[in-house]
Amino acid sequence: MVEEGQVISCHTVESWKEQLQLAEESKKLDVVHFTASWSGTCHVIAPVLVDLAKKLPNVTYLKVDVDELKTVAEEWNVEAMPTFIYLKEGNLIDKVVGAKKDELQQRI
Numbered sequence: 001m002v003e004e005g006q007v008i009s010c011h012t013v014e015s016w017k018e019q020l021q022l023a024e025e026s027k028k029l030d031v032v033h034f035t036a037s038w039s040g041t042c043h044v045i046a047p048v049l050v051d052l053a054k055k056l057p058n059v060t061y062l063k064v065d066v067d068e069l070k071t072v073a074e075e076w077n078v079e080a081m082p083t084f085i086y087l088k089e090g091n092l093i094d095k096v097v098g099a100k101k102d103e104l105q106q107r108i
Contacts (some may be wrong), residue, residue: 005054007033007046007061016064016072020090023060029108030060030087034073037065039081045099052105059108 010016023030033049035042046063053061064079065071076085076092086094086107094107 005057006081007049007053007063009063009065010072011065011068012030013069013071016062016069019060019062020087023087023089024099026060027089028058028060030102031108032062032064032076032087033076033087034064034066034081034083035084036067036081038067043098044105045082045101048101052108056105056108060069069100073107 003085006020009026010019012077020030022089031049033046035046049061049063053059064072066078078085082097082099084096084104084107085092086096096103096107
């Protein structure tokens with residue numbers, strides 16, 4: 001079981017689907033960080049997401065590497081890094097493209 005206040009990394013399509021299912025059942029807001037190991041901007045914004053997870057534990061935070069899970073990134077129309085999507089019960093409700101720290105928190 002994952003503790004509250006953590007960012008959960010999904011490294012397989014199976015783990016992504018499992019986390020998405022758990023998030024849907026929990027009825028919480030889900031924030032998914034689509035990232036890439038080669039993106040400097042992603043490395044800069046990652047600690048911000050970890051801080052948000054600690055400050056706002058009533059939200060589920062997931063992280064997906066677009067190179068590891070290309071099909072997932074394509075499914076959600078991710079074209080730039082970083083991209084953050086906001087889901088509620090599996091439905092897309094918002095999206096932030098770029099390392100916009102203030103906007104990330106405001107949308108939550």
